[in-house]
Amino acid sequence: MPSLSALRAFDATARHGGFAGAGRALNVTHAAVTQQVRALEAEIGVQLVRRSGRTVSLTPAGERLAQVLGEAFGGMSAGIENLRRSEERRILRVTTTTFVAEQTIMPRLPEFWALHPEVEVALVPTPSVVDLIEEGFDLAVRVHAADAPPPPGTEVHPLCHTPILAVCAPELLKDGPFDPQDLPWITSDHGWPWDRENLSKAGFDTSRLKRVQLGSPHLEMSAARQGLGISLATEIICRPDLEAGRLVALPISGLPSVDYAVILPRGPRRPAVDHFASWLRTVFA
Numbered sequence: 001m002p003s004l005s006a007l008r009a010f011d012a013t014a015r016h017g018g019f020a021g022a023g024r025a026l027n028v029t030h031a032a033v034t035q036q037v038r039a040l041e042a043e044i045g046v047q048l049v050r051r052s053g054r055t056v057s058l059t060p061a062g063e064r065l066a067q068v069l070g071e072a073f074g075g076m077s078a079g080i081e082n083l084r085r086s087e088e089r090r091i092l093r094v095t096t097t098t099f100v101a102e103q104t105i106m107p108r109l110p111e112f113w114a115l116h117p118e119v120e121v122a123l124v125p126t127p128s129v130v131d132l133i134e135e136g137f138d139l140a141v142r143v144h145a146a147d148a149p150p151p152p153g154t155e156v157h158p159l160c161h162t163p164i165l166a167v168c169a170p171e172l173l174k175d176g177p178f179d180p181q182d183l184p185w186i187t188s189d190h191g192w193p194w195d196r197e198n199l200s201k202a203g204f205d206t207s208r209l210k211r212v213q214l215g216s217p218h219l220e221m222s223a224a225r226q227g228l229g230i231s232l233a234t235e236i237i238c239r240p241d242l243e244a245g246r247l248v249a250l251p252i253s254g255l256p257s258v259d260y261a262v263i264l265p266r267g268p269r270r271p272a273v274d275h276f277a278s279w280l281r282t283v284f285a
Contacts, residue, residue, distance in 0.1 A: 100236075105283065
């Protein structure tokens with residue numbers, strides 16, 4: 001096959017009736033187009049254009065090739081445009097934790113849709129870290145240490161640095177101050193290793209804690225609002241409840257902080273992904 005640039009130069013010459021018009025269409029000089037067309041003629045051994053002063057006309061062979069190339073390039077353009085449109089319409093799949101989805105992203109999604117009403121978003125909450133590329137996700141919002149390397153095949157963009165808080169309903173403390181060591185702590189089997197590690201850093205004897213064990217981590221914040229015990233949560237997650245007075249933060253020192261980040265597959269991606277990632281930075285600010 002001749003080079004694509006030579007074929008494109010001849011196709012533009014046929015469409016625009018000369019080398020000058022083809023050069024303007026391709027954003028190159030007419031001399032460059034002339035050179036490409038001459039190279040194409042030499043390669044296939046057929047005269048494609050007739051030159052008479054500044055005018056150019058196609059030979060019968062050139063007309064046949066122009067028709068074939070017009071159909072070919074037209075089909076390629078249509079195929080690319082269809083692919084682009086289908087990608088624009090494809091649902092944006094986002095994986096994150098239940099708490100981040102429910103407490104931080106979902107309440108403010110109308111703000112994103114006001115900016116980009118054409119983008120459909122599907123939040124897929126899961127406590128487990130998933131392989132973005134293998135599972136077909138567009139991005140993830142996860143705790144990711146600032147100095148940790150990105151997962152293979154991805155790039156990491158920091159969102160915020162937020163402290164871990166011990167929170168509970170105000171009603172749990174209404175009868176007076178208590179030692180948090182003696183109060184019930186809401187945990188789940190899945191989240192207990194994380195809770196135990198953070199409470200140990202704060203000086204708690206986790207073996208003596210009274211645990212209110214739930215079968216699902218999705219219910220921890222709801223249980224805390226109901227006054228069933230204390231729960232650990234990052235400030236960004238419990239911020240709406242703290243501002244509304246549904247939860248209060250206990251003055252416990254020694255709890256660490258964590259970094260949230262948006263994780264994207266490395267490589268080219270559609271604009272909707274970057275729009276959503278950019279919007280998340282305002283949500284987590």
